Amino acid sequence: MIIDGHCDTLWRLLANKQADLSTPSGGHLDLPGLVKGGVVAQLFAVYVEPEYKPDRALHRALQYVDCFYRQMENCQGISLVRNAHEIRENIDRGVISAVLALEGGEPILDLECLRVFHRLGVRSIGLTWNQRNHIADGVAESGTGGRLSSFGVRLVGEMNRLGIMVDVSHISEPGFWHVIEISKRPVVATHSNCKSLCAHKRNLSDEQLAAIGRSGGVVGITMPPDFVSSEPEAADVDRLVDHIEHALALAGESAVGLGSDFDGTERLVKGISGVADYPRVLEAMKRRGFSDELVEKVAWKNWLSVMEAAWGEAVIEGAGDTNNT
Numbered sequence: 001m002i003i004d005g006h007c008d009t010l011w012r013l014l015a016n017k018q019a020d021l022s023t024p025s026g027g028h029l030d031l032p033g034l035v036k037g038g039v040v041a042q043l044f045a046v047y048v049e050p051e052y053k054p055d056r057a058l059h060r061a062l063q064y065v066d067c068f069y070r071q072m073e074n075c076q077g078i079s080l081v082r083n084a085h086e087i088r089e090n091i092d093r094g095v096i097s098a099v100l101a102l103e104g105g106e107p108i109l110d111l112e113c114l115r116v117f118h119r120l121g122v123r124s125i126g127l128t129w130n131q132r133n134h135i136a137d138g139v140a141e142s143g144t145g146g147r148l149s150s151f152g153v154r155l156v157g158e159m160n161r162l163g164i165m166v167d168v169s170h171i172s173e174p175g176f177w178h179v180i181e182i183s184k185r186p187v188v189a190t191h192s193n194c195k196s197l198c199a200h201k202r203n204l205s206d207e208q209l210a211a212i213g214r215s216g217g218v219v220g221i222t223m224p225p226d227f228v229s230s231e232p233e234a235a236d237v238d239r240l241v242d243h244i245e246h247a248l249a250l251a252g253e254s255a256v257g258l259g260s261d262f263d264g265t266e267r268l269v270k271g272i273s274g275v276a277d278y279p280r281v282l283e284a285m286k287r288r289g290f291s292d293e294l295v296e297k298v299a300w301k302n303w304l305s306v307m308e309a310a311w312g313e314a315v316i317e318g319a320g321d322t323n324n325t
């Protein structure tokens with residue numbers, strides 16, 4: 001079984017109105033592929049394209065949510081989940097769980113917006129994409145030294161209260177450390193690799209990997225070749241397992257999962273052409289000598305535990321932050 005922390009399939013589906021999740025339509029991820037790959041839960045990102053930011057970001061995000069809901073209504077065998085209990089129930093009845101996620105906080109104009117997104121089912125939010133927004137700076141703005149804005153601090157507090165995972169995959173390093181400092185719940189990176197093996201700006205340093213582990217979070221190891229190797233043409237499933245192994249050593253055995261980036265990247269590591277090939281990653285972990293238990297943790301159990309911890313019973317009392325000034 002697999003739980004995958006990130007895909008951009010909604011972006012592909014929204015771009016091609018004829019495309020449908022239930023039938024193969026030329027992408028990396030569809031329903032038959034999820035079944036074949038053994039995926040039991042998949043995070044679906046709402047990725048607002050730069051041309052909609054900032055003024056039309058909320059409108060565009062709602063188009064994504066509509067696309068997501070229509071897919072859920074039209075497809076048999078997959079359903080929106082809002083808590084970890086529903087994922088366990090779906091596993092028992094052979095239904096794939098779909099988790100709604102935001103990649104970039106531009107649509108969250110205020111905390112009311114955040115609470116509405118939570119009601120719509122959003123359970124993971126990447127605070128930024130690569131650029132600066134009203135919450136924090138993305139990795140492309142690393143030179144600024146910017147931490148979270150005061151709104152960003154309140155947003156993380158309200159996400160902690162509601163039970164929405166804080167995703168640091170695209171945030172600048174100072175922003176990352178600020179999130180680690182203030183988040184009362186586990187911090188996750190849904191799709192990032194190890195910087196000491198491949199110096200991509202979106203990959204995480206050893207110190208960052210360890211901090212995610214200490215927070216009780218998970219890093220989702222990702223498949224674009226330029227995140228895997230400085231010689232992308234050489235990036236294959238074994239090099240991907242190098243990242244899994246390194247992240248396990250730094251973050252701990254409970255803090256590493258998978259986060260493919262299917263449909264968000266043109267190229268994938270050699271040997272993987274889409275979600276149906278996930279068993280090859282599990283086989284490569286076994287060949288490397290991982291125990292069955294460790295393979296299961298990386299494949300799905302770690303994500304499920306962190307979802308339970310990040311979404312479960314509110315850790316902060318009260319009705320939420322209502323100060324709009």
Ligand SMILES: [Zn+2]
Pocket residue numbers: 103169170191264
């Ligand atoms: Zn991304």
